[in-house]
Amino acid sequence: MGLPVVALVGRPNVGKSTLFNVLTRSRDALVADYPGLTRDRRYGRAQLGERRFLVVDTGGMVEMADGIDEMSMRQVDAALQEADVILFLVDARAGLNVSDQYFSERLRRMGKPLVVVANKVDGLRSDVVTADFHGLGLGEPLPIAAAHGSGMEALQSRLDELLPRADAEAEASGPPGIRIAVVGRPNVGKSTLVNRILGEQRVVVFDQPGTTRDSIDVPFEKDGKAYVLIDTAGLRRRARVSEVIEKFSAIKALKAVEQAEVVIYLVDASEGVTDQDANLLGLVVEMGRGLLIALNKWDGLTGDQRERVRRQIDVKLPFIDFAEKHFISALHGTGVGHLLEAVDLIHRSVVAAFPTSLLTRLLQEFQADHQPPLVRGRRIRLKVAHMGGHNPPTIVIHGNQTDELPGAYRRYLMNAFRAALDLQSVPVRLDFRSSLNPFKGRKNELTERQVRSRRRMMRHVKKKR
Known part of the structure; x- marks a missing residue:
């Protein structure tokens, strides 16, 4: 630098x-x-x-x-x-x-x-x-x-x-570049993958769980593009974390995910997809980061083992169906060369911005294809959509009775926006806001006013008689 x-x-x-x-x-x-x-x-x-x-x-x-x-x-x-x-x-x-x-x-x-x-x-x-x-x-x-x-x-x-x-x-100048966090359970090959991407022994690699204890930021350039690669400590189930050092390491790893723009989640394909992988991926999706799944040690599996891992992904990880999957070997370099290309595409989706006119038009098309449900005899109407933020892409939708919108319809809109806008491997957040009814709460007030007016009129008529 x-x-x-x-x-x-x-x-x-x-x-x-x-x-x-x-x-x-x-x-x-x-x-x-x-x-x-x-x-x-x-x-x-x-x-x-x-x-x-x-x-x-x-x-x-x-x-x-x-x-x-x-x-x-x-x-x-x-x-x-x-x-x-x-x-x-x-x-x-x-x-x-x-x-x-x-x-x-x-x-x-x-x-x-x-x-x-x-x-x-x-x-x-x-x-x-x-x-x-x-x-x-x-x-x-x-x-x-x-x-x-x-x-x-x-x-x-x-x-x-x-x-x-x-x-x-x-x-x-400051350290520029796309921030990429490499995350996963202990001993799945995160540091090996970091060294393979960098082309040098930049971080310590040893066949022992817990070798990496801190999150290490490594700025580098590839083909004229700047990146910051973050090697993190392996994350285990909370009940198994007993040492104070490991607790701090886990906090630093989660902080690295929060500060990253793209997360490469590494799975040890030889061990298959575990419940802990599902829990950790849930945290990554909840934080809204662009996500790439890398299944490591793929070259050492038989055809039956590979098919078993694919089935596990479908069964245990249905909530990350939007994320790209790459089958790699960090030790031998198989498939690693395409990871940065995928990161570039995901980063474009993370920072993408779209005009209000386009989002609103898409919203109306989605409603025409599949209308929102009726609530107490009234149709939910979604009127306007606009950008609300990046990393993750957030779309704000205005309408009436949006609090009553069922989860299934929210997921429909989320997937529809992701497909229409070509947002790759990134979760889309929808922020629904209900329009205020200017006449809400005034019905009783107007009725009482009418009653008082009628009473005055009746008294006036009686006096004339």
Whole structure:
């Protein structure tokens, strides 16, 4: 994006994600008193004073990394390679650690601008708790308390000295693109699909449920078009979610769906369509996001298994009959190349706008083909339709007695508008509003007035007699 890059590195649980949230003035990074919470690289736009830059949050550095820790360390190495300045965070309360000395030697050999940041100095004498870190030989340690936002002025001064200047265009621009959230149950291949679309090992992939704990935004371009791909944590049934970390991960995943324009819902075809898939898809439809169903691991199924999965979709997911289905293999890349093409088409439907004249004409045609029912001897009349919003497309319909309109007729109109307007893979919301009757409530008042007038007339006639 043309902005200088600052990488936050250090041992697990030294406060990297907390500092990331302070610098980006957000709560994007998941923070908890739990070592090894962050595993993937997370980017954010930061600003200290007038200086703007990209900040990269990374997983904790470990010496003898294997398994999932090895995958996380590869993410750290990638962040270090692209960084212009490295902030090496240490825990001031824990003091100098053997691992700190080991990693300081490794960082020194990179030859990049490096700042030792001693975090968690709140309530302590900073000159005392940072004394040991002079032994790292990396210059004056910078004391901060990221949780309270203290020490940011000194950090700003240090970064002003070290960071290269960004061009004005890069500073003014924000992360553009269609926001695509990849959602599904744990261990269905979401991170593998994200890496396959990007063409690189951008997020950690490991054969273990719960590998992804936070929602990771990845801006990228394909064929001159900008996108933001969001890898989310796997969502399980609420009764099975016991760890606090998993609860926060689920909240972040649902927030990612809410902020997305298109959702790619990934189903493990080898396990079939589960009740949890139906529940999660219900949430996506309720939020009104454009929806694309990707059935992963399709290449490993027999003909009978594929037919069984198709039947399950018809039986368990009748409410998403409007959504496109793609049969893919995220691991081998089969069918993945067409996903972004489908996303482009869905996004056009998400942001589409239509004139009132067209919507009203269609509404009248739909009523002519299939009239609304009678209510207490009166026909429901729908008169005018106009756009009420986007993402999802919302059509406002004015008429009389709309509160009495049955659900079956509402669904008829919804499907009719979707087909007539060629809205692909997106739920359509209809907002019905009843016209006010100017004479409602005046009948009794007029009758009483007439009675009083008649009584006066009768008294007048009697007097004359």
